[in-house]
Amino acid sequence: MTRLGDVQRNETRRETRSTLLTALLWLVTAVIVVAMLLRMLPNNLDGKRYVPLVVALMPWLGLLSAVIAVFALTIRRIGKRRALAALSAVCVVIQVAWHWGYIVPAANPVAQSMATVRVMTFNTKQGVADAQQIVETIREEHIEVLAMQEVSSDLLNRLNDGGIADYLPYSVTPQLTWHDNGGVNVLYSAHPLQETTENLIPIESSSIPAATVALNGRNVRFGSVHPFSPRPRNQGLWNKSLDSIAQLRHYDNNESYVLMGDFNATWDHASFRYLLGDRFTDAGQSAGEGLHMTFPAVFPIAEIDHIIYDKGVRATDLATKRIQGSDHLALLATLTIA
Template sequence: MAAVKQQQEPGGGRRGAGRTVATWGCAALLAGTSAVTAFRVADADGPTPVPQLLAFLPWLLVPAGLGLLCALPARRPALAVWGAGLTALLAWYTAAPGAVRAAEGVPAAEGAPSAELRVLTANLQFGQAADALVDLVRREEPDLVFVQECDPACVRELAGALAATHPHHHAVEARGPAGSVILSRRPLTPAAGVPAEMGQPGAFVEADGHRVRLQLAHPSPPTPGRLAAWRTELDGLRRWARAQGARGPAAREGGAAAEDTPVILAGDFNASRDHAAFRRLLDDGDLADAAALAGAARATSWPVTGGPAPGVQIDHVLVSAGFAARDARFLEMEGSDHRALLVTLALRR
């Protein structure tokens, strides 16, 4: 009877084996993708390699979609439902305006603008893009420039080349990627920066009668073996931001917030909005992501490879309540693996 059945169904064994392979392949794709997505749902970053994969969360749609597609010929309804649900969840996290707005934690500013600032942040990759940044600043004419990975020689080069337009600067001078500087058209008053392995200078600037607090951000990257430093330094920025705003010590002791100093926190955060540590910085610090407010929440800032490699937005300009943002643009700089971010901010009463 078995021989007769094989004659009646030629290739039946091969088809069955093919469906088994498809089933296991589909399950492996969906299980791996679900494991990473579960940390996003749980509002946690997890151990290596989860934080590294969470940075590229929109690209997880690829294995989730493949898992869904291979579930169909495998004739496994449960796997198909699993793949469809996972794909829908990832698509929601990637594109839903509600998810983006919920992560900001700051309502849109209202009222007539009383000051306007054009802010540029740029990672120069060990100073290699210094010349490109000079050209970019001369062309775009920002009011404030937050520069990361700029050693003392790079700081001197920028200060000399931009002396006519941006004569004021405050730097943390250090070798390699640890050096950083804030350049300004307007006078700067140095302020205590947030401690980190890489330089994070702070300052105050006057903008049309408003005193604005500036802080450069450049926490350690979440590479294997460096996750503890990454979490600690992002948490340091969160605690600093919380201390500046309505949730800070003055507000808690007085029972009501006095008029807060507006805050601009900008730089290479080595974190995207899909990292729980970054979302806590936004929420607990009462900050908004200017690129998201301007409609560019998913624009890529790193890595710039010239090819189809996946990208992520880890360079940000964060602002306190009272700021509105528009014209967020990510601009390439020759010599850097980051795009610079230029955004126009309006401070409203």
């Protein structure tokens, strides 16, 4: 009787564990489905409450769906496991379709005459990043155009002392204003700058310094951007600042634009995709070189720093780099200008 009782108790425990595991996996899958539905919200609704924070984790949710599908196919004790596996597989397929450009590079016709330029964008965390390491990175990576965000006057002094002018002698630095987002945005270049401006467009966020560089007989206008983050207290400003940058879709087509910075948004945010429209391309989403998570620096889980560009430009050799003192990774790329 004792042995029979032990068997019954063990069976009861297994059934309980099976029931709990089934409930947990279905609950997680339900959360993933809801998050994917939030990702489909239009531009004017995707900034509500905690929606931007949830949507920013979308690639990880796709990976989680793949794990759940494997569990459902291999563990027989899971209830309704075929239905769970099928639903998780559908979630994975949708996620792959959404992020296809991270897997396969977008088609881009090759021109006979092209120029390349090495670029980098970096949020310096209110200017506390290591200035000497920034200069070393510029030298080692042969950076020709650098966009930085949250720059303080102290960091500018440290960069000058570190010899940044030996590599990037031209720059645009706006005046600090009340609406700057942790510091000013700056733009450095190894090439002479034309038509410089401290603020490219009217924006309710940090000013966008911009300048034109002549490359391969073509004028390319670079800008350093940093819209507000989508914290609950300023999500309205998040939408407004991204929508302001979206105005550039209608600007002069005779110049190619390259905007670099901490956009505080991922490819999965409708507001970011609206900003791109049918004119701009996100380097990360089109290069076919995988995800390049940039925030937070210690364990990056979101790709919120971007290099976006106009037609006739394409990006390769994307990479991230840790620079001490910042909570962001720097994002680097080689741009080809046709």
